[in-house]
Amino acid sequence: MTGPSAPDRLLAVLAAFDHDHPALSLTDISRRAGLSLTTAHRLVGALSDWGALERDASGIYHVGLRLWEIAALSPRGLALRQIALPYLEDLYEATHENVQLAVRDGSEVVYIEWISGRSAVGVKIQVGARWPLHATGVGLALLAHCEAAFQETYCGGHLAGFTPHTITDGATLRRVLAEVRHAGVAVSTRQITDDALSVAAPVRAADGSVTAAVSVVVPERDAQTPALIPAVRLAARGISRALGWQPER
Amino acid sequence: MTGPSAPDRLLAVLAAFDHDHPALSLTDISRRAGLSLTTAHRLVGALSDWGALERDASGIYHVGLRLWEIAALSPRGLALRQIALPYLEDLYEATHENVQLAVRDGSEVVYIEWISGRSAVGVKIQVGARWPLHATGVGLALLAHCEAAFQETYCGGHLAGFTPHTITDGATLRRVLAEVRHAGVAVSTRQITDDALSVAAPVRAADGSVTAAVSVVVPERDAQTPALIPAVRLAARGISRALGWQPER
Structure with missing residues (x-):
């Protein structure tokens, strides 16, 4: 046969x-x-x-x-989502903007949770939707903590553009990823749509590896980016602790 | 073979x-x-x-x-949950108690969403968990709106008990279901654990059929049941409207 x-x-x-x-x-x-x-x-x-x-x-x-x-038993799907939900709700309460939780699958991010504010920017992302890593805040936060060889292959490949602001140049992407690692946070500005900005931070598992990323998406024109950074980092650390991660002393 | x-x-x-x-x-x-x-x-x-x-x-x-x-494409799973989530969040904000969304599968309820309050009663129900219809608030709200023949078969069958307060008698269950239909809300008292009470209301689809139920679970000893009823009904109506249901004039 x-x-x-x-x-x-x-x-x-x-x-x-x-x-x-x-x-x-x-x-x-x-x-x-x-x-x-x-x-x-x-x-x-x-x-x-x-x-x-x-x-x-x-x-x-x-x-x-x-x-x-x-499928609800998937540790990278609903199981992660259930641990993260209280922290995402707190982040939503603190910002009243779109809040997301995403994981990496190959060279893409997959959104596994999305809390939409009533007054939040009209970004159309659904649970289960995928985007390339370089074009989103969560993607940059995840990619910056991948193995060096994977990052190098990704930066050397084709980088799809969605707006004039999308990072489509490998050298720029390498520099951005170094900044993300240094700052502990990723800011993605007008990369998917021309009017939105996202702030993302990595979520760590018990073994210290980056297993997910959490972000807030806001309208670019009135973004209070500096004020969002501590809130997003706090939410990411909260989820990491709930997953068993312990910060280094 | x-x-x-x-x-x-x-x-x-x-x-x-x-x-x-x-x-x-x-x-x-x-x-x-x-x-x-x-x-x-x-x-x-x-x-x-x-x-x-x-x-x-x-x-x-x-x-x-x-x-x-x-699985996220399941209209009775994540798709329903995504429509319902803002209303469940509002209900949680209003009550700060455990909030649930459930659907019926055969003679059981399946919980498809669960928002846990930090200070809420310690009821252990997971997304995807199942209970028989007669023993929970959401189950009573769903069963009360099933076809008459199904209700009759269910009431005539074995009704499992979990506490001394679980409805295990068919005649009592029939009476409770009639009350649920009349009041538009189901109250389940100490049926699963001895210390908890749930208030549930049916969620209707665009065609008017009952497709899900929403509930709040609170500690029985200090339950403000009359105050919870309008909040739960409001959340159920909000989800129903978002599903395309329009109230009769």
């Missing part, structure tokens, strides 16, 4: 769902997963029986509650 | 992870999934390559970030 293995076919059905396609018909699934309608039907049936997918009254499939329950 | 199908074997690997077993060795997975070590090794490899599982430095497997990203 040729083609993808049985596990890969089943995982292709799950991977057919993403932020732009959260609800799919059987035909959509079969096309997006590259499977025959017969195979897709059989696999969707198994996933639905198990609870990984749910079929609504109109016959459209959604990601199911059972998958969510198991 | 006999035994479980290929999809079922892969899903059995995922189902080996639960709240009591969030981190497993390959041997643990093989035993808990009822698979040979060879089969488990192959399936765990496929799941790890894809990102559904992550292997740590000590060789132990955890649920991976990729699964979490896809």
Whole structure:
């Protein structure tokens, strides 16, 4: 037998769902997963029986509650989020701006928590959304603490630009990362949209490694950046301590 | 070939992870999934390559970030939670007590959000945890709005007791459910632990169906139940409106 293995076919059905396609018909699934309608039907049936997918009254499939329950066990997903949430709430109360928690996956940041202020800047980032490391505050905070070889490869690669202010030059990025390590905080100005700024700080695990980053996004025009820095650093240290990290003496 | 199908074997690997077993060795997975070590090794490899599982430095497997990203698309999981979170935060700010959001899965409630107050009662419920419908405030709010036939079957079945105060009698449960429908709010007193009380209200979707429930859990001894009721109802109505529900005129 040729083609993808049985596990890969089943995982292709799950991977057919993403932020732009959260609800799919059987035909959509079969096309997006590259499977025959017969195979897709059989696999969707198994996933639905198990609870990984749910079929609504109109016959459209959604990601199911059972998958969510198991995913909630992910130490880099909901488990981290649950430890961090009180500190993110405090940071939100102190700033009333958008607050985020993100982790690194390869060369991207993945947002695992996002508390939106009613009056906060209208940045459209969803839980589970991804951005390249160099273009966001959390990404800079994470990248600055990666292994040197990874940083060097990243700085030497293509750096996508989103606004005229995005860092797209490797030498500039290297300098910025050194500043982030020195200051213990990353400031990303107008890199994703022209009107927003983010202040981010690294979160450390019990072994001292940087495992996540926390940030606040504010409108660039009236940003009180110096005032935000201690609040963001404090939140990051609070989460780190809750994860078992102890500061060096 | 006999035994479980290929999809079922892969899903059995995922189902080996639960709240009591969030981190497993390959041997643990093989035993808990009822698979040979060879089969488990192959399936765990496929799941790890894809990102559904992550292997740590000590060789132990955890649920991976990729699964979490896809699960975040679940309309009854994170998607609902993201819409509800600002209202849950407001309810927490107003009460400084444990605030929960839950949905029904069969005859159980599943908690999909939980904001814990620092000074709040020490009830141990985790995101993803399950309880039978009759024993919790959110469960009573959800059950009271199920189809009549489902309610009748539930009331006629075995009702597990957790404290001397748990409703374990079908006739009593029927009466309580009628009161919940009439009052628009459910009060569950000392049903799970002897020292806590919860006040819950139903959350409606755009089509008017009850899709979730929101609640506050407080210590029973100093509960200001009458004062909590309007706050919980207001939060539930706010979430319902955000879901597209419009009150009847």
